[in-house]
Amino acid sequence: MGTIQWIVAIFGLMIGLKTISSETSPFCDDYIRCMEQLEIKQHECLALDKNIRLRSSDACSRQKWDKKLELNALHMRRAEVARDCVQKNHQDAMLAESTLDEETRKTCTSLHDKFQFAKGFTSEESTTSSGSRKKRSIKRNKRDAKKSSNSKATECRNAAKLWHKQCSALAKCCPLVEDCKQSTTEIMDQIYEGRHKLHDMHVNNCI
Template sequence: MNGIVLTVLLVVSLASSALADNTESCQNYQIHEIHEELTGLHLRKTEQIKDCVKEDLENAVVVGSPESNKKCRRIFEKVIQNIARSNKKSKKGGKKQRKITQKKLETRCRKDRRTLHKKCSKIGACCSLMEPCREKHASLTEQIIQLKSKLKQHRVQCRSAAN
């Protein structure tokens, strides 16, 4: 009888430790690694499209209709206003305040970069060169889509393993 109870306890403890190891690795290592790879692909895609647009800059034309041109200007001005509004300087002095201000500026810069990255596709729709450049780098877009689905599947597996 005692042998059976010990065996059951051993199996339960092994299962719970394996579940804890699986959950820990899901949350900390694997998801983070996939997310970093996804961020790298986004940056590479942005750089390649930027280089493509720079190469063909002489061939750029303004988007057709006046309505779409107005819409593009509004989008661009709104994005620029949001960034300019967030870059107000503080007037306090002192060494400690400068350190705090520097950290705030770095954080604000990262947020502004993220904002521009998110709004880039909206602004890019106003440029005639964006579509051919996107088509040139469609393979990166496919890789990003695959990684996003992999990340989503992995998160679902980790949630189900945690429950």
């Protein structure tokens, strides 16, 4: 093989390796993108919930909202830590995904193809669309600002739940997530404890 042929062969190999490296961990990449969108939505919901908390009329309601906001912040922190851990270990994503069995890989490929965010969908776009509808609703009924605010918060929470569901499904496609669970153990313990306290506040009416 001549010198030129060697150069062409090596150049082709480099291009091939570059292509493979950019496509070898689609599931972990999708998980990271999903968690980024979940964080955006969680921040949006937290701001809406804080506004509702400010309108709480009695001390018990404010205490409950304070606990809810504390839990929301913990969930945001957990999502951030989980995403950061996967990103930090992303160089191992290709090897991790290679351990998926054929059936799991088919399921994950289907998830990759059908999820809206995998096709360029973003939380911001969803919010914009939803926000446009809500603005029209507010113009039709300006008297009901409080109800509109509560409706926005509920809408946001439902959207966050959908993102969480999608991210949880994708987590099963990225073995790195399982390896990173230990990094969120302490935060999850705080979340469980906070849930119990909030439950007791509801049952005992803050007594």
